[in-house]
Amino acid sequence: MLDCDNVPTEIVEHALRMGAQFGRVVVRRGYGNHATLSNKWQDVLVRQAFTPCLQYQYASGKNTADIALALEALEALFDGRADTFCLVTSDSDFSYLCRKLRERGATVCIVGEPKTPDALRNACDQFFEWDRSAKEASEDGEAVEPETPKTGAAKEEISRTDGKPLPKRRPLFLVEAVTLLAGDASEGKVRLDALGQYLKRTDPSFSPNLYGHSGLLNMVKTYDLLTTQREETGGWSVGLAPKTSTATQSS
Missing domain, CATH: 3.30.420.610 (LOTUS domain-like)
Structure with a gap:
């Protein structure tokens, strides 16, 4: 589940690699407001087969996308569709959601940036850090091994x-x-x-x-x-x- 209002689009491929070690990624959803999902997130969500979950802000300063993400995560747990969750966010507001999911027996991992607060890191089973500055890419955007060939x-x-x-x-x-x-x-x-x-x-x-x-x-x-x-x-x-x-x- 992507918190599109909080993380950059470049984190998605890394998040999919981290989540895939737990099994098939069957529920792919990206949450955000109109301004977020109408820009470059639209291309990423379409290409990676995510369902966009658009949430309008009914009042200034209210993040309805976060509430929608939390509710649908709990719904997926309660109706038996998922028992492992990968949240892509650096927002510590999701710490309570992580604790509630784990109390119900679910496994929760977080993929976030270095700025992710300890409150969120410690609330999940496993935290995977994505650092934009550490990513090396070739001209076509593909990461390549820096080692030289044997011959x-x-x-x-x-x-x-x-x-x-x-x-x-x-x-x-x-x-x-x-x-x-x-x-x-x-x-x-x-x-x-x-x-x-x-x-x-x-x-x-x-x-x-x-x-x-x-x-x-x-x-x-x-x-x-x-x-x-x-x-x-x-x-x-x-x-x-x-x-x-x-x-x-x-x-």
Whole structure:
């Protein structure tokens, strides 16, 4: 649930990635007033398949959108449509809503900016911070891994999709996904099929072919920051590569 009056549009993709680790994001709604939803939020909500929830301000200074968000969150809990909630806001006014949802057995996570007050951070089960200044993007807006390829030739490798050559790319969101999913696992790794399902939940159009790779395993193997392991029970798992100290590298 997006508090469109309180957060920037750029936070949405990060919020979807954070929320997808809990399962399918089935209720997508963005709340705001006419001035908010008629501007750039309109394009984002349409593109990301969110239902816009327009709330007019009946009096100056009254935020009816916040009340609508809170009421519909409780309604979704009580009628059994959801038991996990992801609120995208930095507004501490939602602290009480978080506490009430958790008292009823729901899991609540918050995606907010660094300015988010402690009252809201501590009221949820998990807080995910989004920092605009920390986001690195390429010219087309895609975050890319800053690490250099293992070999110069690897950077120049291409594959073909629909007869057209595509350069092999290594988007940073794949490393972020493994970090998120493997970080909560005792073994420090995530199964490849589970990683693929998570990537599909965050972006239904995701395909390794779009980044020049024939499959997800081949794509993962091009990352210096990731390791793969063949499991005895079958299938593959993915984890973060151990960091090598400067002293070890120089020896």
